[in-house]
Amino acid sequence: MEKQWFTISVYSENNVGLLNRISGIFLKRHINIESLNVSKSEIENVSKFTIVVNTNEDWTKNIVRQIEKQIEVIKAFYHNDDDIIYQESALFKIASHLLFDERQIQNIIKESNSQIVTVSRDFFVLAKTGRRHEIDEMHDELEPFGIMQFVRSGRLAVTKAKMPITTILNDFYQDK
């Protein structure tokens, strides 16, 4: 079966140790987590993991079921890139004098739709939000001038379809 990119969303309780439990499921199958983001979700006291992997669909299905089986996981889903709206964020730290010495840099800033977050005597910081390839392209363009520091976030994604988490939680209380 062909390898593809999948984004896995996990809604869970916010508990110490759960990240370890979830990452262990990938470790067991020797699958690299390409990107990981953990944050609060739209529901109070519910966390959301966004995990990107490159593997085949059968394994992804199995992994999602094994994640969902963990006691503190409310629900897990997997999506193709077509099912979601997704972005990544990146920060570039660059020496300030380049802004004046290298005219091309100003063009890159404009064309890439990035923002200058801060400027100091020694350096300035650019923030860019977009698809992975857009950030990679910007990185490639800036690299020849010298990047002092670079960091990119994990993928952030929301689904086009509705996420029935509140319904699942309400059903739990109604069943009891």
Place this chain on the structure above:
Amino acid sequence: METLKEQKKETKSPTTIRMSGAEAIIHCLLAEGVDLLYGYPGGAIMPVYDELYKFQDKLTHVLTRHEQGATHAAQGYARVTGKVGVAMATSGPGATNLVTGLADAQIDSTPMVCITGQVPRHLLGSDAFQETDIIGISTPVTKWNHQVTNVEEIPEVMAKAFYIARSGRPGPVLVDITKNAQFDELDFSYEHCTGVRSYKPVPKPSMEAIKAAAELINNAKKPFIVFGQGVIIGEAEEELKALVEKAGIPAAWTVLGLSAMDTDHPLNVGMVGMHGNYGPNILTNECDLLIAIGMRFDDRVTGSLDTYAKQAKVIHFEIDPAEVNKNVPADVAVLGNSKETLSLLLPKINENSHEEWHNQFKEKYKIEYDAVIKEELHPTKNGLTMAEVIKEINIATGHKAVIVSDVGQHQMIACRYAKFKQSKSNITSGGLGTMGFALPAAIGAKMGAMDREVVAIIGDGGYQMTIQELGTIFQNKTPVKIVVLNNGHLGMVRQWQELFFESRYASTVMSNPNFVKIAEGYDITAKKVTERKDLKATVEEMIASKDAYFLEVAVEKEDNVFPMIPSGASVSDIRLK
């Protein structure tokens, strides 16, 4: 994590009593109906042991000789009773010694709660004496685990631990409790946990799936049932029997499903898997409908998945959604507790018999009997076989014993030839294949079923992995019957070396001590049988004994277990020799 108990708290405030965390742990255990636990004391769990001392009239603590023994004893107790087994250990090495038992209980779905002591909260992460990150270590081998650092958490976490261990697909839970939380005081009150909002232990059965399953079963010409431990855990033995009889379907067991159905039932056609019976394996690839009930298509059952039951439709009755389509795709998946789903299915099933199809199993059995079984049970050679020992135990116990087997050749022989009338009677390490399991598990099984005969069947290799538990038998006068089938080898590995590594017996030849003397050192009556003429009478003497009894049988050194599906081969390629 929100639990239902938390919700209730707001509406009523139960009466509370001021006590230490250590005492609270005892009250939690009593509230969960625990009257017996296994363990080993040490620095970080001493406050709890001090309370155990005070509560010894209500709660029996059995001191094993190693923490691993405590987990296997708790497992044996859990498997024979269906209740949660409890094991306790100190921090550091005490805790790490639990890991094998946790992994075994996880893969064999055994309800167990392990309680470990931990260094005081202010020392966590400082590499303190006997500190180990048991939460990190035990995460992949537990259904749930939790570290308690605040005394106030104890009642809720303990209630949740027992609820999670026993509900749905059972499994092991570890609760790690820092020493400060054992010493500190709380206003204790206890409420059982009835739900955790992020955890759905039993999926609701879908009537559509039940209908689809019934239709496939009613239309099948050559249906075949494979039943696993899900039938035993779900207590669906009667429903399974009713289904088998009503629809006239031949049924076979997995190693862990053994004893869910009378082994002498005419439609019980034997065991599937690597050393299972010839018919059930071969005919898996000839049936038109494979009905899997409470089993997970382990690789030791299926052999190569590429050639497993490809011709058949598959119905999978399963409580754990993560098992469906994991190894074998299901045409119809019926999620839920096996007792409930089979009960819903039964009225929709037409009465039927598949005589011609059933006859094929009988024909295959005849082939296997002539090629393998006859010589195993009624040997013409001088050397004793493992199977004839099992046969004598069957006769002496009237098929009523609990058989606890270790891991290896003797285990496969026990699972092939032991006879059972009663469920929860075959206790063995199936998924993990833990050598050393049987002796401590037999102690737990006996303590859980004092009115039943418990016979441990162990190889000379596995026996020496947990032989120290003879001390537990000695101290508690536990009347277990221990049978060591001694072939002077690590037999199963030796068999593989013979078949697949050109008989290079790397580290599989055992120089063994005098096992009889060792048992006698623990005041256990001990005999060794080397000749056939003494076997029957000695087995009878062992079973008649009211006390613990050790029987060593010198069996053929280089016998192999057949039939056999070589690792990775198809079930159709099962070898008779």
